[in-house]
Structures are given as structure tokens and as C-alpha cells.
Amino acid sequence: MLSKSTRPQGTALRTTLRISAALAVLLATAGCVDSPEQPAASKVTRPPVESSPASPTPNLQSESATSSPTTGDSAAKNTLVEAFPKDLIPLTDDADVLVSDLETTDGTVSISLVATTKASPKQALKFYDEALTKHKFEALESNSAKGAASRTYTRGQGTETVNISVVESGSTTTVTIGAHLSPDSVDNT
Known part of the structure; x- marks a missing residue:
């Protein structure tokens, strides 16, 4: 049995993979916009590449992660x-939700959001x-680079965490949120 302070590895892995996939899509589509700073692509023909037989895809989930009881899974696009828990983790007034997800596993509620x-x-x-500080979260660390920043928040002796990344792209900022919360926190909002 897991203690309350132990975050299930399978849940963390799935949430990380979902956030990574969402960021990969955003970065891939960001490269699709024409920019005057980029030279026009030249037409180059290349000989076809012979494909090799596909190798099997490794299973990234451990056996315990795939057998963990999961309830309350839900995901939504554009809402x-x-x-x-929008009272606990609110959105800015002008936010446009791209994708959101909520999953409850082994006593932890995992939330992800891209807006x-x-x-x-x-x-x-x-x-x-x-x-978040209004809800007793403490900002732990912050990283930033030109047009991008991230911050981690925690409460409950580190048993609840919220990670927020923001990336500027043109006139908008993409906000990516990943959180691991206790069910009581989500139910009380």
C-alpha cells in the first residue's frame, strides 16, 4: 500500500507524457507559421530511403502502473x-482551453491543462x-528564458504539487499546467 506522501509513478508518467505530447504538438504547429526571418525553402529532390523493418515499441509503463486502479478518468478538447477544480486552479478571463484532463489513481488526482x-x-x-498562494501553495522554483518561464508550487509537505509553464508565441502565451492533488482538495473547491 502506498503512503499518502508517495506519488504513484504510473500517474506521474502518464501526466508527464500527456503534457509532453501537448507541448510537442504546440511546438510543431508553431513551426508551421511563415516568418519573414526564415529563408524560403528550396526545392530539393532526394532519392527515396529504403525503410527498415519497424522495431517493437518499448512499454514505458511498469507492471504496477498498468495494474493500478484508475477512476474518474476524463479528458476534453477545447473545454x-x-x-x-477551477476554484483551486483558475483560468485567466481570456483563456482559451486547448485540452484538459483529470485522472484519479491511488488517492491522487492528476490534472493537466493546456490553454x-x-x-x-x-x-x-x-x-x-x-x-495559488491564496490556497496556501508555496512557490518553490522558477526558471525563465526569453519568452518562456516555469514555476513549481507545493503544499501539504510536498504531497500536492502544481507545475506551470508559459511560452510566448506571437501575441499569445500558451499556459501548460500539471498538478497532483489530494482528492479532498479537489472535492472542496
Whole structure:
């Protein structure tokens, strides 16, 4: 039996993979926009490449992760999932939800969200600083680079975490949120 302070590895892995997939899609589509700074592509023909037989895809989930009881799984595109704790983790007024997900496994509620806003990355993080500290979360670490930033929040002796990444792309900022919360926190919002 897992203690309350132990986060299930399978849930963390699935949430990380979902967030990574969402970011990969965003980065791939960001490269599809024409930019005057990029030279026009030249037409080059290449000989066809012979394909080799596909190798089997490794199973990234451990046996315990695949056998863990999971309840309340839901995902939604262009809207929040029904049970999303928007009082605990709110959205900016102008947010456009791209995808949201909520999964309950072994006493942990895992939430992921990708949305866009017209707020700058700095403004978006300030919004979440104020919202999460109001709910007794503490900002632990922050990383930033030109047009991008991330911050991690925790409470309950580290048993609940919220990770927020913001990336500026043109006139919008993409906000990606991953959270691991206790069911009581989600039920009380």
C-alpha cells in the first residue's frame, strides 16, 4: 500500500507524457507559421530511403502502473473537463482551453491543462502566484528564458504539487499546467 506522501509513478508518467505530447504538438504547429526571418525553402529532390523493418515499441509503463486502479478518468478538447477544480486552479478571463484532463489513481488526482491567453508569460505567472498562494501553495522554483518561464508550487509537505509553464508565441502565451492533488482538495473547491 502506498503512503499518502508517495506519488504513484504510473500517474506521474502518464501526466508527464500527456503534457509532453501537448507541448510537442504546440511546438510543431508553431513551426508551421511563415516568418519573414526564415529563408524560403528550396526545392530539393532526394532519392527515396529504403525503410527498415519497424522495431517493437518499448512499454514505458511498469507492471504496477498498468495494474493500478484508475477512476474518474476524463479528458476534453477545447473545454475544461467536468470535474476540473477551477476554484483551486483558475483560468485567466481570456483563456482559451486547448485540452484538459483529470485522472484519479491511488488517492491522487492528476490534472493537466493546456490553454492560451493574451497575457504575457510574466503576467500569467503573476496571476497563478496570486491564485495559488491564496490556497496556501508555496512557490518553490522558477526558471525563465526569453519568452518562456516555469514555476513549481507545493503544499501539504510536498504531497500536492502544481507545475506551470508559459511560452510566448506571437501575441499569445500558451499556459501548460500539471498538478497532483489530494482528492479532498479537489472535492472542496
